[in-house]
Amino acid sequence: QKEVEQDPGPLSVPEGAIVSLNCTYSNSAFQYFMWYRQYSRKGPELLMYTYSSGNKEDGRFTAQVDKSSKYISLFIRDSQPSDSATYLCAMRPYSGAGSYQLTFGKGTKLSVIP
Amino acid sequence: GAVVSQHPSRVICKSGTSVKIECRSLDFQATTMFWYRQFPKKSLMLMATSNEGSKATYEQGVEKDKFLINHASLTLSTLTVTSAHPEDSSFYICSARGTGLAGSDTQYFGPGTRLTVL
Numbered sequence: 001q002k003e004v005e006q007d008p009g010p011l012s013v014p015e016g017a018i019v020s021l022n023c024t025y026s027n028s029a030f031q032y033f034m035w036y037r038q039y040s041r042k043g044p045e046l047l048m049y050t051y052s053s054g055n056k057e058d059g060r061f062t063a064q065v066d067k068s069s070k071y072i073s074l075f076i077r078d079s080q081p082s083d084s085a086t087y088l089c090a091m092r093p094y095s096g097a098g099s100y101q102l103t104f105g106k107g108t109k110l111s112v113i114p
Numbered sequence: 115g116a117v118v119s120q121h122p123s124r125v126i127c128k129s130g131t132s133v134k135i136e137c138r139s140l141d142f143q144a145t146t147m148f149w150y151r152q153f154p155k156k157s158l159m160l161m162a163t164s165n166e167g168s169k170a171t172y173e174q175g176v177e178k179d180k181f182l183i184n185h186a187s188l189t190l191s192t193l194t195v196t197s198a199h200p201e202d203s204s205f206y207i208c209s210a211r212g213t214g215l216a217g218s219d220t221q222y223f224g225p226g227t228r229l230t231v232l
Contacts, residue, residue, distance in 0.1 A: 034220055043120070043207045043223035044158070088157065092220075100146055100211050102221055106157045 003027050006089055006105025015114050019076040023089035023105045026070065030103070031094040033065050035074045038086045038107065047087075048074060079112045086110070117141050118210050120224035127198055128232055135193045135227045137208030143188040144210035148221060149181070152205045164191055188212070198231045205229075 006023045013019055021035075032051055036044035048063035050056045050072075056063045062075040072091075076083055089105040117140040127133050137147060146165050150158040162178075164170035164185035172178045180202075182194040191210075195202055205228050209221035 032220065036223070041205070041226070041228065043118075043209075043226040046116075046220065046222060049220055090220075100221065101148070101160065101163060104157050 003103050004089065004091065004105045007108055008106050010109040010111060012111045012113060013079055015079060015081060015112055017079050017112075019079050019083070019110060019112075021074040021076075021087050021089075021108050021110070023072050023091075024070055025072075025091060025103075027091075027093070027103070028067075028070070029093040030091040032092050033063070033072050034090040034102070035061075035063055036088040036090060037083075038088060040085075044088055081112045081114050084111045116222040118144075118208065118222050118224040120208055120227050122227060123225060124228045124230075126230045126232065129199050130197055133195045133198055133229060135195075135206055135208075135229075137191045137193070137210065137224050139189050139210045139212060139222075142210075142212045144191070144212040145188065146211050147185055147191040148209045149183060149191075149193050150207045150209065152207060152226075154205075158207065161193075195229065198229070200231045203229055203231045 004025045035048040037047050038044040050063050050065050053065045053067045060077045064073040086107040086109045088107045090102040092102050119138045121136045149161045152158050161176045162170045162172045164183050166185050166188050170183035185191040205226050207226040209223040211221050
């Protein structure tokens with residue numbers, strides 16, 4: 001079993017839809033959880049950053065972490081064509097040597113159709 | 115805040131030449147920088163981790179003599195691809211984390227450098 005599992009998609013939705021992106025993980029030491037957005041031929045851009053379990057909202061984006069289920073989600077409300085990109089989940093443990101190394105999911109490619 | 119730049123954004127070189135890629139943290143001090151490689155439609159592959167003033171730690175399977183990493187200051191790390199060959203053609207991305215108001219929580223990525231070796 002891979003440490004982080006993420007459905008690669010592609011996921012295609014109509015403009016205005018609510019998008020749900022998910023990752024599951026196996027390492028219970030992971031404490032910090034991130035979502036990055038990567039446009040084609042660009043570096044990843046940090047979207048959301050959460051620590052431990054709970055929800056975090058930023059504009060149209062909501063990140064959820066359920067540590068008991070080892071499951072994280074990113075919701076995008078009122079999706080726009082400009083949201084079309086690959087979304088990467090990433091996570092890391094709290095402390096220890098190399099703790100700032102991130103473990104990434106493979107990314108989900110999202111297309112929002114006008 | 116937490117802006118990371120990379121230069122050049124694109125480079126084309128002949129086989130056998132060396133190419134240097136710069137990664138800079140613009141508004142924070144980067145105590146740790148990471149170098150990744152990404153193939154088309156694939157996820158990021160960590161190549162090495164470097165701490166300012168220390169030797170880089172390379173991931174298994176990454177040739178340290180081929181991919182030279184220098185992190186001489188808190189705002190600059192360089193990756194030199196030595197004696198480049200066509201199989202080194204890829205998208206190289208750096209990231210940084212550090213201290214200060216920005217950059218301390220996680221990794222912030224540069225825009226990437228596309229290397230094409232002819």
